[in-house]
Amino acid sequence: MLSVILLILFPVAGAILSMIAPKKRLTLVACGSVTGMLLSLIWLFIQKPPGAWRVLIFSWQWIPGTASQGLFGFLLDPLSTLLLLVVVVLGFLVILYGTGYISRHNREHASEDGRERHNFWLLLFIAAMIGVALSPNLLQLFFFWEMTTLCSWALISHYRNAESLRAGFKALLMTFSGGLFFAAGLVVLYVHTGRFDFDALSELAPRLRFWIFLFFLIAAWAKSAQFPFYTWLPDAMAAPTTVSMYLHAAAMVKAGVFLIARLTFANFDIPWLSGLIVAILAVVTMSLALFLFFTQSDLKKLLAYSTIAHLAYVLFGLGLAMMGCKLGAYAGAMHILNHSVAKGLLFLCVGVLSYSAGTRQIDELSGVGKKLPFLAVAFVCGMLALLGVPPFSGFWSKFYLLAATLKLGGTAGWLLLIPFLLEIILGFAWFLHIGHKVFFGIPSAKAADAQPVPFSMQFALGVLVVLTLVVPYIGLQLMHAMGM
């Protein structure tokens, strides 16, 4: 109980302290709060050891008489553990990384202005995401969900130039509009069932269930930047790399797919048709992202499109589950974890490039590995994890996704398999090409001029490299606990 409270309290306290503490102490505050957070997570796991657990740690009926169950509380089960791991571990690393990244020595944005703002919003965001992960019902999830949207707006606009302000506003507008659908869905759900629980959906009449679920889906699509709501994510790359990595690759965009995963795991009787819609839209998103890979000249944007595609993988798996192959849901959920680590690593690598070489443009970079070998190793590991080369993380979830597609079988299964496979293969080719182009070969002028990178950033990369190897086994154990 206390550990959970501490888990949320540490980042919140850190956020508040960042605003009032003197600038010299900012690093200390940030690092202290995330370390505290990490320790409380470990404490939590010691208290509630992993296993087949589904614990409602705390429950509070804050609107008396509204529902049988509590409205506010903490639910710890394998799925929330999955997201919690992503949020806390990557949050820890990103704050650490940020202490080195937001500095005068950064070649791309040589400024320390707004470090306190950055830390404030980021820590607040971490707290909000922990809230999302631990939500026992839809209402609380919605509450924290909107909080993350708000933080996202502030963080995207961090540099306060025209581009980033516009991008922040755009992101806010689109995710918030999606959030409206979420709210509408919640209201209808409550009117009809009197509950906000995840499994309340199954109490609805089938036709209504389909529509309500569609509402939630729209919210998730918007949040997770899926077709046709994907356009905000590439623009949001105007944010600092820490933000791009944490919000727009690892944590926030995962909230959308997490919602659908929650609903899928709670109600395996979601209509077949919605499953088909999810899967087809996922495939469309993948193809779209793949098509857009080829024109990107900015590494970060390339990664953004790849994120879109990989979120589509998660939804693809969930769609398969809705269509009747439960393995898909596990695969999709696993991919949340695997992708977060891999993509987080890649984003941080690009951040190192901006810091060290001052550019993210693919055309201006080549032979970076000569000057920054550790970066090349990290990037290649991240890339292999992303592309699904065993034994790195991405392989496992991709394999399970393939297995689920084939297990689903039938016309739908085989028809979905082909574009999915094509995406995997062509994405592989393109990323390999980019990796070769940027990290190998003869160093370009900017790459030859690269400056050394602070330890905190290298540390974050190192941890993530190890995680790309370790994380799938955690994911597999968690999914096993979920009943896979």
Place this chain on the structure above:
Amino acid sequence: MRGFLFGLWQIILVLMLAPLLDGIMRKLVALVHSRIGPPVHQPYLDLLKLLGKEEMVSSPYTFFRYSAVLALAAILTSAVLVPLGAAPPMESSGDIIVFIYLVTLAAVMVVLSGITSDSPFSFIGASREVMFLLTVEPVIVVALVIMAIKAQSTQFSDVIAYHAQAPFSLSVLIAGGGLFLAIIAQMARLPFDTVEADQEIMEGPFIEQSGPKLALFKWMIYVKQLIFAAVFIAVFIPWPMFENYGLSLVTILVKMAILLLLVAVVHVVNPRLRIDQAVRFFLILLVLEIGGLAFALVGS
């Protein structure tokens, strides 16, 4: 053991008879030319003379000095796999395929002697020898495989036994024709003596060979002539067959003389082909042979 000793006897026999065969050949060619020609034992004299001549060493490589020895050894070894008046002495040690590759080993040694010498002419000769190998060997192989397919065996004795009593068939005719032309090439006779081509590239791979080395190479070529003639006769003209070894040996020599007459006629009336013409010729022949193979496979 009996096969082994018989094999050694056959080796000696082949070694001794081969120059005689070439002498007969020269005499025949001279006849067609309306010349008197050298005596029949002239090749023996040539060999003796060469064996006693000074040896020139113009290249530092080992193979330059000893490939002649190895070439003669290889072709003599192949003699134990060839029927000469009786079944091949060491048939259980190797069949038609082994025979073909032993002959190839001899050719490889010639090529090695060519590429280890310093003269560009010998390289050209070696290159030509290999091209001949590439085009003539398949013809021989296909011809023999046609016979093997008819006999359902890859051993000389089975093939001979089958063809001695088998009725005439088209595929055998095609195979025989092809093998005859290929043998002319193997004997380095016109129109296929492109490898040595005295007037063009001055004996090609042998240009730098002298003394005993040249003698051994020449001997190797004589032996090769004899062996291929023996193979052709054994496979395509097995009649008449005698139980008596001496009798059949004599018959074979007579048949060889007839075969050589044919070769001599071809040799005399044809000019030398250019290398590309020869390669093309044998490739076309190969296609023809494969047609014959198709006939053999459908059973005619």
Place this chain on the structure above:
Amino acid sequence: MPTFFAAVAIYLTGALITLWMGDRRRSIGWVAWGASSLATVLILACVIQVFTSGPIIMEKALWQVPGLGASLLFRIDYLSALFLAIISIISVLVTLYAQSFMQIAHYQQQSLRYFYAVLLLFFAAVIAVVAISDLFFFFIFWEMMTLCSYLLVIYRSNDATRLRAGFKYFFMTHVATAFLFIGGLVLYLHSGSFSFTALKSAMVQMQSASPGLLHLVLGFFLLGFATKAGILPMGDWLPDAYPAAPAPASVSFAGSMTKLGIYGVIRVFCDFLPAGSHSQVWGLTIACLGAISILVGTMTALVQEDAKRLLSFHVIGQMGYIFLAIGTGIYFLPVQPVLAIIALGAGIFHLINNVCYKSCLFFVAGSVFYKVGTRDINKIGGLATILPLTAGVAVIAFLSIAGIPPFSGFSSKWLIYEATLRGGFLKPVFVILGLLAIFVSAVTLASFIKFIGSVFYGKYADNKSKAKTGDVPWSMQIPQFVLAGLCILFGLFPRLPVQWIFRALTPLFPPGFVGDASSVYGHSTLAGLELHVNDAAAGWQALPLFVVFVLCAALAFYLFRSAKVTQRADQTWFGGEPIKNEDGRYRAHSYYLPFKQIFRIRIGKYERPGVYPTIRYPDIHLKKDDFWHRLIDVDRWFYTPLVNATMRFLRFFSNTHSGLPHVYLLWMLIGALLTVILLFAFSAGK
């Protein structure tokens, strides 16, 4: 089994130690060599244990993958043991060779620890692939092996051609692995488990229940394995990737990795697949693919002028021989078991020989590169004077690969020819394939004559002065000698390996499938092979013939020396003209020109030497403004107009805020009136 795990652990530890060692360029190689030789000893102990006391089977899985019927379960049977022996020996030789080779200036800029660590990881993955008995983990280790080999291909990573080669290699094999995975998954859905035994029974069941799907699965497997084995047209990566890797790495690819494609084919098509109509269809396919590779690969090798590229095309050709033999074997499994066993055995025997002579030739190419720093054989010549031992080794390996008796290549080729010709008595198409193999064998010979002739013999090239005098160091000599020695040993005593191969193969089939080895290969001595199929016998006994050959050679030598003539060393006579080395050289390019001119592709104006189609991958240039981009740019045609329209709409309303009090009063009045009217309207009648 613990011995095997210890070997894997030693490879991994070796990798870690080399990583940790840093830039000690001298000692790092010895650590790697120590690790691999230690591991090899352990693996060979395993192999001996297998052949003396039966397969090593693990009872309990190391790890059970949740939600998937896959378990980390190892099992070393006879076939695995055979491949393990090959791989481990190659690993020792490779690491020994790398000692000196990797010191050359060409690799001075590269980090050696990266090389050795990846190399050792590669070997760990390769032996794991061979020893695993679970398809899922088989694929995982397979892909790890691909990854490591890719890293070795791009080892000199500042070189654009190597990067391109690495890309092509990784991409093609990754796609192939995707097919393998899908094939494996379809099988898994029928069996419920990835273990080999379960898959075996699943195939039996599928053969009758869903033959079409089984064909698909087998096709996917073949595609995956053939790609790795370098079989054309899927093996297009090979001639690019092999030259790109450092010589020790090329040897380890040629010696172990590509051979695993064959291992996979034997596992799937002989072990899993029950003999039946499926084996006939796929056996013929495999044999035909093999024949295509033989022809195209070797004919292309004939026109190559880069030493390692030439060898790479020969790898394709030789893999074709193995595929041809194995395909023939698979085809005849249901029809004529003895013939099938002979063909399969011939394939594996050729594989072993291929490992010996091809690795040896790659070593030779590496030694030449070590000495003169170039692989272009037009620019080298006369190296036999400074590399006499290497030249000797090269000639042995060349005679072996060209299939000249009594070297090992001939023994296995002889078996292949016999198997195909005898198969041809039953199914004529195999005669054509066999003849193709015989014909191409001569092409192999021609191609290596060119290689040997232009590298080791002839006039010195002018860059000879660059070469250091003296042969290559002994750490590079020993591997070459060992392999050349094996070429001779297996050539003279073909019965030796064939016997082991027979023992490895027969357990794959039901008991009583064929008799014992002597019923297939005859009762003769250790040296000889005697085949009896369809009442027709054929024999190849290397030793007696070799004795005859030695006697003949002695006789010839006696004749040669009989007159005790004098020797005189002198210059070659060029018509009395002094001649420079370069003028008197016959370059590799000039060999067989008339022949090469016949075999070239000529379509209209398009003309290229050789028969090998080079695929140029198109450069992708997508413009940002084409139609499709405008179409999918939702921002452009939907969101921006929407937001703009909303803004215009809102701006229109904001016009009402004019700031004049009387306008506001007017609005209030209208509002009040409306309210009153609505109230009256709704409450009317109450």
